[in-house]
Amino acid sequence: MLEALGLSQVNELVYRVMLANPTLDASQLAAHLGFDRSQVHEALDVLSDMALVRLDGPDGAVRAVRPQTGLGALLARVEADIAARQHQIEAVRATIANLASTHEQHEVAVRIEGIEAVRDRLAELASIATVECLSFTPGGAQPADTRQAEAPLNAAALERSVRIRNVYQDSFRKDPATLAHARQMAALGSESRTVPTVPMRMVIVDRTTALTPIDPAEPHLGALEIRSSGIVTGLLALFEQVWQQGAPLGDPPARPSGAPTAQEKALLLLFADGHTDESAARQLGLSPRSIQRLMNVLTERLQASSRFQAGVEAARRGWI
Structure with a gap:
């Protein structure tokens, strides 16, 4: 004893x-x-x-x-x-x-090849972080191995009083495992918000180092580690802008009766820009079937007979 x-x-x-x-x-x-x-x-x-x-x-x-x-x-x-x-x-x-x-x-930027090498580098950065870790996480459900790799690193950083802020896509709320992971981290002190569309996958550590995908469409290929103060400052400004627009983890914010949700408004804007169901689904982290269902609900609410008419009515109401 x-x-x-x-x-x-x-x-x-x-x-x-x-x-x-x-x-x-x-x-x-x-x-x-x-x-x-x-x-x-x-x-x-x-x-x-x-x-x-x-x-x-x-x-x-x-x-x-x-x-x-x-x-x-x-x-x-x-x-x-x-x-x-x-x-x-x-x-x-x-x-x-x-x-x-x-x-x-x-070195202004270093190329990190492969997802495992990226995870190793993120672990190194998390272990020496002293101020803040910021992240953009597009898509819906996070892979189980990603959650398992992040959890102990985030917990250790939070114990050192490192502030952690995450921006997820609204669609992640539909995955119980990803939502449970975010809530577990929130209980330790991490802050999370969601937005309809996340601009890109990104991690910024101590406001000096940023990791972004080599190819946003193929994140498994690896990442670019950026240390140029000018570029990192721009990425920080992007993060703060999106963060301010995000809804805190928990119940969705109240909105006027009949008004579109943030996700619905984002969908209308994507269609206004000429996106197809498939490309809109990729942007919002949803399935094409979910996009069709959302659009059917919007069309009915706007009392429109077609998507085109729904777009006209949404613009008339000031939704887009």
């Missing part, structure tokens, strides 16, 4: 017996415990060095020091050692971050 303070099981047992039986001398302790006298004397020497026993009175009897005093002092030293060690760890972390920054500062 007290090994964390440096006591062996034998030393702890001798100390406990001395506390319970303060009148026993060394010979009586040995008999009580079934130990050799040499074992008891060795234990008393260790306990004396640790200030857990002391000579008491002119007869030279050895007495156990009260736990509040003796063990309390040992615990304080252990806590001080742990605090010093933690300080050393933080200093090492800062040195690693500085070395990484110095090594990479001459």
